[in-house]
Amino acid sequence: MKQFISVNDVPNIDALVQLALAIKANPEDYREVGKGKSLAMMFFNSSLRTRLSTDLAAAKLGMDRAILNVSSDSWGLDFTDGSIMNADKAEHVKEAAPVIGGYADILAIRAFPSLTDREADYNEQLITNFNKYAGVPLLSMESATLHPLQSLTDLVTIRELFPQKKKLKVALRWAPHPRKLPQAVANSFAQWINKADDIDLQIVHPKGFELHPDFSGNATISHEPVDGLANADIVYVKNWSAYEPYGHTVNDKAHWLLDNKALQKAPNAKIMHCLPVRRNVVIADEVLDGPKSAVQQQANNRLWSAMAVLHELLREGK
Amino acid sequence: MKQFISVNDVPNIDALVQLALAIKANPEDYREVGKGKSLAMMFFNSSLRTRLSTDLAAAKLGMDRAILNVSSDSWGLDFTDGSIMNADKAEHVKEAAPVIGGYADILAIRAFPSLTDREADYNEQLITNFNKYAGVPLLSMESATLHPLQSLTDLVTIRELFPQKKKLKVALRWAPHPRKLPQAVANSFAQWINKADDIDLQIVHPKGFELHPDFSGNATISHEPVDGLANADIVYVKNWSAYEPYGHTVNDKAHWLLDNKALQKAPNAKIMHCLPVRRNVVIADEVLDGPKSAVQQQANNRLWSAMAVLHELLREGK
């Protein structure tokens, strides 16, 4: 695997899922895989789960890790060809990326969208440029529009939850949130699940929260918060802001809270969420603290999924 | 040892002290103890000594370490059961703690008191909740009311300084400070020293700076800055703000500076302080730079004490 920016970088999704599960079963077998190799992690945005799980994943493979907390604002990184850098931008990505790539074997980056400039966000300027110039495999720890480490984890968790079932029904279910959030987790989840032949994806959201068709693909769409979940094996709960008008959100959808009543048509569903979750706004306590919840198992799988991805990227390393 | 939040978590204090001294004598013997194990360190407050010593202690045991600089403000961590999280709190401790505990074998936390809400501080809400939900051994790197890593170090240092003396006289001596400080170091020191049968503890402070009786216990109390130190083997200097009114401090006690004159009744005493120390406000140059001072030895023992604690917590690890 040459890079890990989207599902399209993964030659064999099933094999990657199985590798994550194999690592989870016997993590100590992989202790020497990354010995003498290094991971540089650049955080343009804050992170808890992703940071800790990726950092310790690299450690468990024996890798050296170095962390840079940067801000595209404070650093003043320039992405424009031919710009005359006499203002606030201190360094061009044409220098920064290969310098960092020259020190580390893998470069991991986390950079959120603006949610104000859709074109810039969906062009993935930052991660695309770093990937172009770094000279080493690039690992996305969530970009403006995608979060493939989360999606791999989600698929790993689904395979754990339903190891034998033939045809799965998965609902990606919008939920309310007081802030406007990126579409990255939802886009990426849809993109990954759409690749699985044995999973039917239904996306359930209020009108106005359609994902871009590049990601929703052939998924069926429902605007019914309860009926849209009928017979789901998995209900994947997540808020996202609108693609059009970009970044728009609403505050009159409290009834989209995912509680036990909302699950009446999906009595056997397992509930997933990428966390952090606003309790009793996004998902009710009764669900999170009950037997349907798989959110901790899912969060824990971040570790093994990151190890699997690093494992595959190391094969392409310097 | 299942956790390290207070002296009450230590099954055998003397054994832990002796382990720290054994590690100090031959640190390289412990290089493999934590191999393949990981420590996640969460700093809700800034730290220099504790951070560096705990981090390198884990490294010297062969552990992987990951550090999270967080702020309970910026993170917006919710500790309340049943809360509807539609305001500024982004994550509930019920999710955060087990997620982090799922990645690491030991979770270390540093979180200071507010010094404004005594009930909340003395309830130790943050560390208690993380301990309840983390699922792995929790290590306090200073909580709202206690600092057990410091106290263990203090006891290790006392045993080094007086390896054979039968009955020791230790004075915990208040000193002035321009800012209001937590009671944690003083509470914890008293709590630990009170457990030692062979040490008499005298607490010396101006009226109004009484520690809570849960910590001062049976120690004798003196309000005499000089006479209160009579015949002390150890003078442990520290400022703390008042328990009642909570967080109150005073600026008319410059004569409580610990200088050579203040030590006239304790001519053979060794001087300890947890650092950082305000020179010539808390302790005079003549004491800190003279032969009585043990503050560097004490600070250095943080490393070996942290190794001993991690060593014991690893036995309870996943």
Next chain:
Amino acid sequence: MKQFISVNDVPNIDALVQLALAIKANPEDYREVGKGKSLAMMFFNSSLRTRLSTDLAAAKLGMDRAILNVSSDSWGLDFTDGSIMNADKAEHVKEAAPVIGGYADILAIRAFPSLTDREADYNEQLITNFNKYAGVPLLSMESATLHPLQSLTDLVTIRELFPQKKKLKVALRWAPHPRKLPQAVANSFAQWINKADDIDLQIVHPKGFELHPDFSGNATISHEPVDGLANADIVYVKNWSAYEPYGHTVNDKAHWLLDNKALQKAPNAKIMHCLPVRRNVVIADEVLDGPKSAVQQQANNRLWSAMAVLHELLREGK
């Protein structure tokens, strides 16, 4: 080598350069050199290249690393003998330095100049005091007036670029910059290059940007932006602010941009810069993206140079 603060700390410059090149050729041979040893890195100022390269250099030697992001402002570090610390300074260097030195085997520090108080900057108060009290070898990661890790890298790169040439002509060439920058890189480069018998140094800058003679030494000085580069083998481009009036800069020197026209008298020169570089202000795209540029090779050599320095400092470690 007992410390690495300036070129004067290096017993044998050529041997150190050769060690860096030997490490670059076979880095895996040095994997165990620092095993069980630790590096504490203190950043009083932000850093990308230096931080990442020094951190991973230590890792590649098998060292444990701990990083402290501090600010002399926020920490309130006191450097004055006998001061009564009742104001904003929380800790004296007499405590801080030996405490940190007590935990780590090598202490690395980065601290920029004020550019307002020349005497304080050129006295190198911070790094001098840490060196005095730390008790372990001190490694400068750029101080107020010098940047020896950069200069070693520069020399390593020059030796790589011209392995056999007998007498080299190197031009240190001032270039414009919108902000006022330290003199550290220029001072240090001149100091190192002046030590090499087989290199002639010419310093090329507008009037008013003279370096202090302690650093420029016997280098020839030119004020001609183009003619001053005649027949140069290396053109080392860098902005610096004035020594007198201290920190002064100008905004009418756009014609000092280093472009191909500026290199007409040095047709075979290799171009170096420590990075970050303002494209089309300091150096033109046509130069940076052309075959003359050695800036990436130079940046990459930071890693091997840091390994060489740590290698030598470890011999003096505890």
